[in-house]
Amino acid sequence: MSANPPIITVNRVSKSFPGGVQALDRVSLEIAEGEFFALLGPSGCGKTTLLRILAGFETPSEGGIFIDGADMGRVPPNKRPVNMVFQSYAVFPHMTVAENVAYGLKVTGAERKQIPDMVDKALELVRLAGLGDRMPDRLSGGQRQRVALARALVKKPRVLLLDEPLSALDAKLREAMQMELVRLQDTVGITFVIVTHDQNEALSVADRIAVIDQGRLLQVASPAELYEYPESRFVADFIGKMNLFEGTNVGCEDGILSVLVNGLGRLDIPVTEMTNSDVGLAVRPEKMLLLDEHPGDAFLAFPASVDKLAYQGSETRVFLTNEKDVSFEVSVRNASRDSAANPFRGRMWVAWKHADTLILPD
Numbered sequence: 001m002s003a004n005p006p007i008i009t010v011n012r013v014s015k016s017f018p019g020g021v022q023a024l025d026r027v028s029l030e031i032a033e034g035e036f037f038a039l040l041g042p043s044g045c046g047k048t049t050l051l052r053i054l055a056g057f058e059t060p061s062e063g064g065i066f067i068d069g070a071d072m073g074r075v076p077p078n079k080r081p082v083n084m085v086f087q088s089y090a091v092f093p094h095m096t097v098a099e100n101v102a103y104g105l106k107v108t109g110a111e112r113k114q115i116p117d118m119v120d121k122a123l124e125l126v127r128l129a130g131l132g133d134r135m136p137d138r139l140s141g142g143q144r145q146r147v148a149l150a151r152a153l154v155k156k157p158r159v160l161l162l163d164e165p166l167s168a169l170d171a172k173l174r175e176a177m178q179m180e181l182v183r184l185q186d187t188v189g190i191t192f193v194i195v196t197h198d199q200n201e202a203l204s205v206a207d208r209i210a211v212i213d214q215g216r217l218l219q220v221a222s223p224a225e226l227y228e229y230p231e232s233r234f235v236a237d238f239i240g241k242m243n244l245f246e247g248t249n250v251g252c253e254d255g256i257l258s259v260l261v262n263g264l265g266r267l268d269i270p271v272t273e274m275t276n277s278d279v280g281l282a283v284r285p286e287k288m289l290l291l292d293e294h295p296g297d298a299f300l301a302f303p304a305s306v307d308k309l310a311y312q313g314s315e316t317r318v319f320l321t322n323e324k325d326v327s328f329e330v331s332v333r334n335a336s337r338d339s340a341a342n343p344f345r346g347r348m349w350v351a352w353k354h355a356d357t358l359i360l361p362d
């Protein structure tokens, strides 16, 4: 083991439920101390199950987990150095904000006279200072979720587990709370593990993201790495928007991979790794340019006709097809006010740099 062991180790964890549902399939990952880690995937992929296994509310069918170096196999939830914040606010309606936050402390028997001070500090952390006497029904949704956070943080867990904590909030508030979570995690230095199905949320808050699909761990990487270097079609497609072209490998020599793509012809792409298998080629819409003329050898370029525009304020999405019915989606940033009257119509060149072509093996 390295000098700085991970705070969480998930070792080949599988979980099947009665009725034949395999919620997790041999998931292994490590989370470093102080990391803001996200579990990301579509609804039903097993995220909550993994979080509940970490918290001790579920037991793995196979495999095991270690927290802070200790095997959690026989450790009940209340003896684990973790705390969980649930999707629904789970704030007690008949208690004041301060009583809600103090609740967990009392049952663990913390020194009684220190409680008010600890509660104040926790409320300050989540920017609810002075609201200790309020009843929850007089708080906004965002404030109630802060109470739940304060209640989890006041116990100073080593790891905070958050299951879709912001999903009940509207979009604007959710974005503000995402930034709050980042600030909070930075301040307290506790390891956060957040579950979300919202890729933008994962990209904006996390240091690293694990993408899960149908119980399988597909990739663990930083947000930028995941976006720019997805390793599979699923990840490429799930995170952001992607143009995907399926191709036949017709040769890989001297660092050039030649791929025959139906409707585009032969594309020669510089590669660092040789491959003999067929591949998919993927290009992000914002890496593509729309031009009146072929931009030269530094680019791959194909003529196509503009079918449709979708104006979205900060960007315009341009949809095109070529004469062989290959479609492209290009995203153009509206960098100045007159870009609203944009010139995209008729036949244009869709172009991108070779290096912006992702190669996805079969």
Ligand SMILES: Nc1ncnc2c1ncn2[C@@H]1O[C@H](COP(=O)(O)OP(=O)(O)O)[C@@H](O)[C@H]1O
Residues within 6 Å of the ligand: 017, 018, 019, 021, 022, 023, 041, 042, 043, 044, 045, 046, 047, 048, 049, 050
């Ligand atoms: N207690 C349970 N009994 C049976 N099936 C369950 C149970 N909990 C979860 N599942 C199933 O396991 C799969 C993963 O669920 P879950 O971990 O809640 O997904 P997610 O949080 O990613 O949406 C789903 O198919 C779900 O229906």
Ligand SMILES: [Mg+2]
Residues within 6 Å of the ligand: 047, 048, 049, 195
């Ligand atoms: Mg869930």
